[in-house]
Amino acid sequence: MKYVYICPDTMAGIFTGVYDAWASKVGHENVELRVKEPDDLEFFCEYITVKEDMDKAEKVRRSIQRKLGEGVYHSICYAACAYFPDRAQAIYHTLVDFFAKEGAASKRPLASGWHPGGTGSNYFENLRNPHVKRLQEIYRRVSMESYRYIEILRFKELENKVLFAVIEPEHNILQFLAPHFAERFPLERWLIYDKGRKRALGHEPGKGCALLDGADLPEHYQEYCADSQADYERLWKDFCNHIAIKERVSWARQRQMIPIKYRKYMEEFDTK
Amino acid sequence: MIIQEQMSVGEKLNILSDAAKYDVACTSSGSSRKNDGKGMGNCEPAGICHSFAADGRCISLLKILFTNECIYDCKYCINRSSNDVVRTSFTPDEICELTMGFYRRNYIEGLFLSSGVLHNPGYTMELLYETVYKLRNVHHFQGYIHLKAIPGANEEIIQRAGYLVDRMSVNLELPTADGLKKLAPNKTRKNILRPMRQIQLAAKESKQEVALYHHAPAFVPAGQSTQMIIGATGESDYELVHVAESLYRQFELKRVFYSAYVHVNEDSSLPALPGGPPLLREHRLYQADWLMRFYGFRGEELLSENQPNFNVMLDPKCDWALRHLERFPVEINRADYYTLLRVPGIGTTSAWRIVGARKYGSLDFEHLKKIGVVLKRALYFITCNGRTMYPIRLDADYIVRNMMNPREKLPVEPGITYEQLSLFDTSTVGKKEMVV
């Protein structure tokens, strides 16, 4: 018999699922965690719908932080926000394998010299384990995408001085952008909008950041731009054109470095 | 000379970014500055690339000249005094405004400010100083600034500027004093090395200060870099690597940049280079530079008097490995980090991963593949638990023949056919090692 836990699609939801599945004692190998109802129900399979529970989630969070350290916890948070359907499964089985089977290989710091605390802080090095490997991969994809958007997101200045950016990321990365831009623009009001998820991250000087769900983007938001916005876009575009050495032009290399799919909101590229 | 007085900022930007593009450095790495809550910007130690130009180079900084007027006449330079081009200059305020405007929109990490020599070096340096001073103290800009030090300016102003910026650089221009005499008659090696030394010493001193007093101002915290032009004069790769190595060692430079010579002026003292800029050569030099900075290679291991130039068809690490087969095969489950690094197909990341993962049990080839080792190249040089992946022969010709991979991602086609391959005794095409 297989037991499939359907978790709410949030970090706390996945952590609650981990708690429930563990507590059920049906045998870890019989457990599967998902974040979405399957399209087809399978035979010999029990489906359990997990209800988000902050206390349970908090317990899971604390034992990850205590035993596996901040570094691993950080990676798991990123992975929990991925788009991949198997992310909850990878998180669950990585945790199970650590807590119930393999444990920490040593208490020595990471090869890189970094020891973020917790005896299992180097458990992520255990790439021989397929769940760890997968979780690591998921984490990398999400963190790479976050980093990518830190690079390529473009603010437009609106009439009311707010800096406004639209993004369409694959993963749910908005909250990971917050520390970077809050540090960088502490005196500005800015808003980053995830168009696909209708989610916004806003920043108010002195007050910090907030996430907003269910926000709609006005269709002609471009009309709210400050007058100087178009000038700056022009200047930026010209600069990008002039800085290239024509004897070295390589469109292939440019495409390799910045794939077309990311260019939609980058003013220096003509996507039309 | 045509000097345009009434020119819009946009027109100036076009001219002065055009004139600055031959400077290759565009990195914003090496500085980690937190925002103090009173201004705009910070510095990410890893650096951030905000875009890529049509030539595939990263755009991270607003790279401009203050002015393209110049009293000097360096033969290779588009701005040389004998050229008839439109000249213009920014004002410090214009540069500040552009920098802030671009930065707020997340276009750039900061400013890279260089300049032609206007009137004299001291006067030019004053203008550069005034610009970065305003940026830091009037606009409270806390992002990255890379400033050129103009050789010949007095020490005091270079000193003051160094406390405002993240990185300073003085261009070596050409690798040898002779080349300099021939192509940059107004410059001397001595003149270039003097500010370089000054910056090195000041940075060292400031590092100690900062260690003692946490809030002491930092002098060029991201260190010093330089650049030299490749292929305008007749040096061998061996000489170039040697120059770079001594710059790293004697001047503690953070980076040496290589700039493939681009033919912009007609001049009898310049090579014609019908094949375009020597990009492949530049690529090989960067690979070698990488090996020296991160892989523990020494220059003389890579090249020698007898083998003064890099193999066009083979990356420097592979080339080295094939010349040192006596050191292989390497046992994956035992070899230390630095030994692993010497294996073609294993880069710094995969070497770390191997060292980390084998703590949990021994690794086999399947694991290595998942870890990101490029087995196609590594398999000739490694064993897992004493076994090789296939029965292989540790023989240079054999490896070369089998490793042939015509799809190395080179910046240019090497312009060599496989029939010509036999000219190079141990040649093959490997995959770009730098990303492995």
Ligand code: SF4
């Ligand atoms: S000093 Fe030489 S290289 Fe620099 S701008 Fe003047 S002519 Fe060009």
